[in-house]
Amino acid sequence: MRLSFVKMHGLGNDFAILDGRDAELPRLSPAQIAALADRHRGIGFDQLIVLSPSRTADMAMRIHNADGSEVEACGNATRAVAVLHGTAASIETEGGLLQARPDAAGAEVAMGRAQFDWQDIPLAYAMDTREMPLGWEMLERPSAASVGNPHLIFFVNDVDAVPLDTLGPEIEHDPLFPERINVNVAQILSRNAIKLRVWERGAGLTLACGTGACATATAAYRQGLVDGEVTVRLPGGTLTIRHDAEGGIHMAGPAQESYRGTFELDHFS
Numbered sequence: 001m002r003l004s005f006v007k008m009h010g011l012g013n014d015f016a017i018l019d020g021r022d023a024e025l026p027r028l029s030p031a032q033i034a035a036l037a038d039r040h041r042g043i044g045f046d047q048l049i050v051l052s053p054s055r056t057a058d059m060a061m062r063i064h065n066a067d068g069s070e071v072e073a074c075g076n077a078t079r080a081v082a083v084l085h086g087t088a089a090s091i092e093t094e095g096g097l098l099q100a101r102p103d104a105a106g107a108e109v110a111m112g113r114a115q116f117d118w119q120d121i122p123l124a125y126a127m128d129t130r131e132m133p134l135g136w137e138m139l140e141r142p143s144a145a146s147v148g149n150p151h152l153i154f155f156v157n158d159v160d161a162v163p164l165d166t167l168g169p170e171i172e173h174d175p176l177f178p179e180r181i182n183v184n185v186a187q188i189l190s191r192n193a194i195k196l197r198v199w200e201r202g203a204g205l206t207l208a209c210g211t212g213a214c215a216t217a218t219a220a221y222r223q224g225l226v227d228g229e230v231t232v233r234l235p236g237g238t239l240t241i242r243h244d245a246e247g248g249i250h251m252a253g254p255a256q257e258s259y260r261g262t263f264e265l266d267h268f269s
């Protein structure tokens with residue numbers, strides 16, 4: 001079966017989007033998704049996004065990491081879908097109902113409120129997620145937050161000095177995290193600016209992570225380290241994260257189409 005896709009990215013965090021809103025798509029297996037994610041033998045992407053009709057929103061969005069795992073949220077992809085859709089849209093995800101709106105620079109997404117309770121991250125046992133009594137070599141005393149998906153946030157003096165390519169997978173797969181976790185290392189530059197690098201669950205080092213930027217900004221705001229609106233500087237570019245009076249998180253930043261293509265599904269197993 002030949003399928004069409006739209007290749008998009010948000011600050012270099014890249015996606016293949018299958019649009020099943022008008023025509024039902026076959027269900028792809030984790031192995032097929034991982035094969036399609038291969039940057040030499042497949043399309044190559046950090047996440048696969050599958051759109052479908054929704055009874056409760058303008059559309060439903062399912063998110064699959066490059067390793068084939070299905071997850072609850074993807075901030076950069078949500079902006080890309082808003083740009084693709086072309087007008088404001090409500091989007092049903094496993095992580096909750098999102099409101100997205102394209103704008104001149106890309107899109108803005110209302111991500112809802114973060115959750116901080118240990119069971120909502122989730123963690124394997126009870127712990128205060130504000131400053132956790134944990135350490136992995138130079139990384140210690142992280143915060144944890146869920147913005148639909150789980151994030152661990154370390155505040156450090158120099159993000160570029162952290163060997164995230166080795167510590168990231170070690171932390172991601174720690175038994176403390178029953179559903180694994182995204183690993184963020186953040187440097188507070190000022191009350192309105194954060195520098196961030198992310199090891200993504202199921203995808204590895206990415207050029208940007210929208211939910212990581214949201215989780216990091218809200219963890220820093222919760223600790224009084226930054227004001228309610230911050231710019232988050234990722235390797236791929238900058239996002240603006242704003243908290244509203246109810247604690248809702250709003251993320252704004254670019255998203256754009258790279259190209260469109262097709263592939264023969266039977267070639268991927």
Ligand SMILES: N[C@H](CCC[C@H](N)C(=O)O)C(=O)O
Nearest residue numbers: 074075076149200201210211
């Ligand atoms: N790796 C994430 C999903 C993609 C998140 C990221 N690409 C974003 O923009 O939020 C997870 O397993 O929860």
